[in-house]
Amino acid sequence: MNNQLDLLIIGAGPAGLSAAYAAAREGLNYLVIEKGTIADTIRHYPVGRALFSTPNELEMIEGSLKPVREKPTREELLSHYVHFVLDHDLKINTGEEVVDAQRQVDGFLVRTNCHEYQAARLLFAIGAMAHPRHLNIPGEDLPKVHHRFVEPYPYVRKNVLVVGGGNSAAEAALFLSEEGARITMAIWREDWENRDPKAGAMKHWVRSPLEREIREGRLRVILYKRIDEITRSEVTLTSDEDESLTLPNDVVFVLVGSDADLTLLRKLGVEITSGKLTQLPVYNQETFETNVRGVYVAGHFTNARHIKAAIDVPRYVVPLIAKDLKAIVSS
Numbered sequence: 001m002n003n004q005l006d007l008l009i010i011g012a013g014p015a016g017l018s019a020a021y022a023a024a025r026e027g028l029n030y031l032v033i034e035k036g037t038i039a040d041t042i043r044h045y046p047v048g049r050a051l052f053s054t055p056n057e058l059e060m061i062e063g064s065l066k067p068v069r070e071k072p073t074r075e076e077l078l079s080h081y082v083h084f085v086l087d088h089d090l091k092i093n094t095g096e097e098v099v100d101a102q103r104q105v106d107g108f109l110v111r112t113n114c115h116e117y118q119a120a121r122l123l124f125a126i127g128a129m130a131h132p133r134h135l136n137i138p139g140e141d142l143p144k145v146h147h148r149f150v151e152p153y154p155y156v157r158k159n160v161l162v163v164g165g166g167n168s169a170a171e172a173a174l175f176l177s178e179e180g181a182r183i184t185m186a187i188w189r190e191d192w193e194n195r196d197p198k199a200g201a202m203k204h205w206v207r208s209p210l211e212r213e214i215r216e217g218r219l220r221v222i223l224y225k226r227i228d229e230i231t232r233s234e235v236t237l238t239s240d241e242d243e244s245l246t247l248p249n250d251v252v253f254v255l256v257g258s259d260a261d262l263t264l265l266r267k268l269g270v271e272i273t274s275g276k277l278t279q280l281p282v283y284n285q286e287t288f289e290t291n292v293r294g295v296y297v298a299g300h301f302t303n304a305r306h307i308k309a310a311i312d313v314p315r316y317v318v319p320l321i322a323k324d325l326k327a328i329v330s331s
């Protein structure tokens with residue numbers, strides 16, 4: 001199948017959904033291709049998790065997200081995004097992955113695992129969850145090692161190690177501890193001592209209950225230098241005071257961040273730069289167009305990271321794309 005589109009949007013997270021709505025309003029012939037489900041990243045949050053953002057930072061239309069409490073849960077937010085798609089009949093193909101994109105004289109040829117499309121403009125809204133970071137140590141490939149945390153209930157009274165120093169690791173450790181796992185958290189000293197929210201310190205509403213769990217003896221924190229080896233029943237690690245420790249262990253969660261897959265952008269010729277922790281595409285800060293004419297970026301793998309920015313950016317970028325396309329047609 002070969003479809004001629006004005007705009008092909010890759011990814012149906014908050015950025016891609018916002019872009020789709022803006023494209024529909026602009027009268028563009030658009031399509032969103034999503035390899036997973038609508039808001040797949042949010043679907044992979046831990047069950048029942050409350051967002052740290054307020055409704056006005058997450059909703060697609062002002063006043064439309066009405067959680068029971070002050071902040072919505074994963075389930076309330078997912079339902080909000082699904083109903084946004086249904087209510088506005090947005091054009092999204094789920095379960096379809098973009099596997100290749102090539103430049104052509106007047107646009108792009110995009111291949112997915114099932115179809116080919118031609119599009120005048122491309123918007124990458126691919127998020128930054130493609131590659132969970134690994135420790136690259138012996139035993140990390142054992143089935144008991146996970147790089148995403150979904151729920152605590154299978155781990156009651158199990159010996160669990162959570163590795164990582166950000167909010168995801170801290171939340172997982174807390175949730176597991178509260179639901180009866182025997183939990184150890186391995187964290188770098190600089191992460192544990194970091195109290196600066198702007199420098200990625202864990203949120204205080206995660207840290208306070210975590211400290212309570214530690215005080216009350218349900219959670220152990222080890223300031224570590226490296227994890228040396230994971231075996232079927234143990235984990236060996238080196239503390240930041242160079243002490244070698246061996247812990248009995250049933251399950252490990254390695255929650256040390258994830259990276260976007262920039263392969264397609266690179267292949268199209270988009271420049272990539274090294275950020276503080278990760279790599280970022282180079283793009284115009286006003287238009288979010290990359291150095292490749294007609295290729296745009298939005299969302300978590302740009303500097304506009306959180307959901308609010310992921311939603312806001314396409315609201316003004318897509319009208320710019322529409323204006324650009326109209327100018328070409330009338331010239």
Ligand SMILES: Cc1cc2nc3c(=O)[nH]c(=O)nc-3n(C[C@H](O)[C@H](O)[C@H](O)COP(=O)(O)OP(=O)(O)OC[C@H]3O[C@@H](n4cnc5c(N)ncnc54)[C@H](O)[C@@H]3O)c2cc1C
Binds near residue numbers: 011016300
């Ligand atoms: C546990 C956790 C908790 C978080 N809590 C918050 C919070 O409380 N508040 C907040 O603001 N942010 C939070 N975030 C961050 C938030 O989830 C992201 O900022 C947000 O999802 C970014 O939206 P996005 O549309 O840019 O990317 P995503 O939501 O990641 O969407 C990208 C989509 O692109 C799809 N995709 C990627 N490659 C392809 C391809 N080749 N073909 C087709 N589809 C593709 C993916 O499947 C995905 O659905 C949290 C993140 C995590 C992991």
